[in-house]
Amino acid sequence: MRLEPEPELERFRSEVRAFIAKHAPAGRRHAGVRAPEAAEVPALRAWIKRLYDAGYLGRSWSVEHGGRPGARPEHGYIVAEELARARAWGEIGAAPLAAGALLRFGTEEQKRHFLPRIRSAEDLWCQLFSEPGAGSDLAGLSTRARLDGDHYVVDGQKVWTTNGQHADVGYLLARTDGSGAKQAGITAFALDMTAPGVVVRPLREITGSADFNEVFLDGVRIPVDRVLGGVDDGWRVANASLGHERSGVGARGVELFSQLEDLLALARAGVGGCDLADPATRQRIGRVAAQVHVADKMSKMVQSRMVNETEDAADAPLAKVLYSEVNLAMVELGVSLQGVDGLRVEGDAQAWADGWWQDAFMYARAYTIAGGANEVLKTIVAERALGMPKEKR
Ligand SMILES: Cc1cc2nc3c(=O)[nH]c(=O)nc-3n(C[C@H](O)[C@H](O)[C@H](O)COP(=O)(O)OP(=O)(O)OC[C@H]3O[C@@H](n4cnc5c(N)ncnc54)[C@H](O)[C@@H]3O)c2cc1C
Structure with missing residues (x-):
């Protein structure tokens, strides 16, 4: 290491x-x-x-x-x-994921068409995987793609599509065969987001912003040459591309340290009566600071093991769980230290840092779900790294 x-x-x-x-x-x-x-x-x-x-x-x-x-x-x-x-x-958007799939599974024509357009940012991509009934259990997805001549016809609904409102192309998973195991019979597609029958509806979140969307697919026609990888082989394509793009892992430590500096600035400024002379306040900050150091070391260790290809099944899930929990603890503290001023939100002229902490507080729970819900990741650690009996599904 x-x-x-x-x-x-x-x-x-x-x-x-x-x-x-x-x-x-x-x-x-x-x-x-x-x-x-x-x-x-x-x-x-x-x-x-x-x-x-x-x-x-x-x-x-x-x-x-x-x-x-x-x-x-x-x-x-x-x-x-x-x-x-x-x-x-x-x-x-999801261009790094899509590029991973294209580079590994794309036809020469698909690579020639899509890769330069990713590089020039003419095409922004979104990830059309999750559905109202299929998130953690992604293999249970029910959006269907039916072959009709030289096109597939797609019907279904996706949800939590980050940047779907800006995307030109969607990296879509749809069911092409429902007869076998859940993971079999899924196919990956590159979907033109302007095609007739695609409706994108932004979801306004608790933060007030609209990062996610619902995407409705109603009789959408996709040419057969827009299948990514083999027909019915989309599960393998999706898993390979999800594994391909993990460069964000070390950035989490950087983010936590910069938030910690902001937390100290807030405390030093005495926002909402925050008093650094109070031992209880110092202890609460100290605890989070220690967690930040551990989360950063964990991310760096995982990064190093990924580079050396010595990673084990617990590494990435543990780093993500730890990061999201430390981040949550930090933003909760950031709001709590502000006392009643913690109720001031973005747009209130008296809100500290224009309500950045309040927004981060509301957003932080998303990190415990995105990239695999923490409960599910903990099960992966238990089963694959600790050898505990498999959960009955
Ligand atoms: C910030 C963010 C961005 C996202 N962007 C995208 C995107 O661009 N494209 C896309 O396709 N999806 C996206 N998602 C969706 C994400 O992949 C799903 O939210 C995630 O897979 C969880 O699925 P779900 O929301 O259906 O929750 P569910 O799977 O229904 O889970 C609900 C709760 O049940 C728990 N749970 C579920 N199964 C188990 C189990 N077996 N054991 C124990 N607990 C369990 C979960 O931990 C969770 O607490 C995004 C999500 C977030 C938060």
């Missing part, structure tokens, strides 16, 4: 940091994986293109498709960390 920075990687980090400082558009105003406002999207498309052109995104792709010779997985982690440190936007 190697945790100390290497000079070559530190040089790369400085270069990326300077690039972000010079070129990034206005930063993210809120915590979390959020969708931008429609008015922000053109500038973000230009920014994503710029990141690809500079070799900071898509660096590990095959060279013929724009990857850089000598790319190392650490480069991807560094870019994600530096974007998080600057609170800058990174790539929005």
Whole structure:
């Protein structure tokens, strides 16, 4: 395991940091994986293109498709960390997932068509996996795709589609055969989001923003050459692409440390009567600070094991569970330290940091669900890493 920075990687980090400082558009105003406002999207498309052109995104792709010779997985982690440190936007939507599927399973025609459009950000992608009755139990999805000549006809509903309102293409999972095991008979598609029969309805969340959408699919026709991987092989395609994009893991530690600094600033400013001389307050901050250090070390360790391919079944689930729980504890503390001022929300001129903590407080529970609900991840750790008996499903 190697945790100390290497000079070559530190040089790369400085270069990326300077690039972000010079070129990034206005930063993210809120915590979390959020969708931008429609008015922000053109500038973000230009920014994503710029990141690809500079070799900071898509660096590990095959060279013929724009990857850089000598790319190392650490480069991807560094870019994600530096974007998080600057609170800058990174790539929005599901293009990294889709690129993983295209590079591994796509036909030559699909690669030639889609990969350059991802690099130029002409196409933003969304992930059309979850359904009202299929989230943790994704294999239970019921959106159907029926072959009709040289098209599939799709009927069903997706939900929690982050950035669906901005997406040009959807990475869709649909059932093409219902006769066998749940995981069999699922096919992955690249869906044109402007096709007739696709209706995207934003969901307004407790935070007031609309990051997710419901997507209704009613007799939508997809040409057969837009199947990603084999027909009925979508489960394997989806799992491989979910495993492909995990560069965010180390960025979580960076985010937690920067939030910890903000928490200390809030406490030092005495917002809502917060008193750093109070031993109970100091203890509460100290406890969260210790958790941040542990979560950061855990993320770095997992990152290192991913680079060395020595990762085990518990690593990624544990790092994600720990991060989401520490993040939740931190934002709860951030609001609680503000006393009654903790009730002030974004838009209230007297809210500390324009209500950033209150928004983060409301959003933080999403992280305990996104990327695998914590309860389900804990079961994975119990079964696959501790060898406990399998849950009956
Ligand atoms: C921020 C965010 C972004 C997302 N973006 C997308 C996206 O872009 N595209 C997309 O397709 N989906 C997206 N999702 C959806 C996400 O994948 C699902 O929310 C997740 O898989 C959980 O499914 P569910 O919401 O249906 O909850 P359910 O699976 O119904 O779970 C509800 C509760 O039951 C618990 N539970 C379920 N099964 C078990 C079990 N076996 N053992 C113990 N407890 C269990 C869960 O832990 C949870 O607490 C996003 C979710 C979030 C929060």
